[in-house]
Amino acid sequence: NAGVTQTPKFRILKIGQSMTLQCTQDMNHNYMYWYRQDPGMGLKLIYYSVGAGITDKGEVPNGYNVSRSTTEDFPLRLELAAPSQTSVYFCASTRTDTNEKLFFGSGTQLSVL
Amino acid sequence: AQSVTQLDSHVSVSEGTPVLLRCNYSSSYSPSLFWYVQHPNKGLQLLLKYTSAATLVKGINGFEAEFKKSETSFHLTKPSAHMSDAAEYFCVVKPTNFGNEKLTFGTGTRLTIIP
Numbered sequence: 001n002a003g004v005t006q007t008p009k010f011r012i013l014k015i016g017q018s019m020t021l022q023c024t025q026d027m028n029h030n031y032m033y034w035y036r037q038d039p040g041m042g043l044k045l046i047y048y049s050v051g052a053g054i055t056d057k058g059e060v061p062n063g064y065n066v067s068r069s070t071t072e073d074f075p076l077r078l079e080l081a082a083p084s085q086t087s088v089y090f091c092a093s094t095r096t097d098t099n100e101k102l103f104f105g106s107g108t109q110l111s112v113l
Numbered sequence: 114a115q116s117v118t119q120l121d122s123h124v125s126v127s128e129g130t131p132v133l134l135r136c137n138y139s140s141s142y143s144p145s146l147f148w149y150v151q152h153p154n155k156g157l158q159l160l161l162k163y164t165s166a167a168t169l170v171k172g173i174n175g176f177e178a179e180f181k182k183s184e185t186s187f188h189l190t191k192p193s194a195h196m197s198d199a200a201e202y203f204c205v206v207k208p209t210n211f212g213n214e215k216l217t218f219g220t221g222t223r224l225t226i227i228p
Contacts (some may be wrong), residue, residue: 058214
């Protein structure tokens with residue numbers, strides 16, 4: 001099993017550009033999450049999904065959008081990139097909603113200049 | 114409301130000596146507590162979790178943590194550090210029986226191992 005796969009690993013954007021961060025998992029997990037990690041800070045939840053077709057906002061959703069058309073894929077969209085979105089982004093998944101471990105991808109390092 | 118405080122942003126120990134990474138929490142509910150490890154350029158990996166069973170929890174790679182309700186602490190320990198333990202460690206809290214969207218991550222402790 002590949003687990004949780006994120007692409008790309010690195011990206012540099014100009015202010016105002018858009019991009020999609022890809023996340024796919026092959027473990028048939030219903031629950032998927034997008035986090036951002038800023039230097040010296042804990043992970044902050046951006047969006048999450050409890051199954052195909054169902055998404056909800058996390059703590060820091062502004063400037064982002066998500067969709068969940070299949071169980072496997074959970075892309076994160078940045079429409080108008082801003083310097084404040086410079087961060088490392090992690091996708092995670094889990095089988096159930098309570099107390100089971102999250103499986104994390106290896107992250108996408110995004111710089112907006 | 115809940116929060117988690119990792120008391121040290123950086124810890125350095127010599128190889129073969131004990132490791133102590135400190136975590137205090139606050140929670141309005143009965144908490145579940147986790148320690149995750151992040152090696153360079155990797156995603157986070159679960160080390161261990163406490164979910165209201167035994168207060169001394171054993172995890173992978175020789176790590177363990179003790180839940181102390183009276184001290185609101187969940188410190189991570191290992192008797193003998195190995196070079197491969199060099200990584201960032203995150204303490205995480207969640208109200209038991211709530212969804213993972215309620216996870217609160219600490220700011221992390223970077224562990225350096227001195228040869």
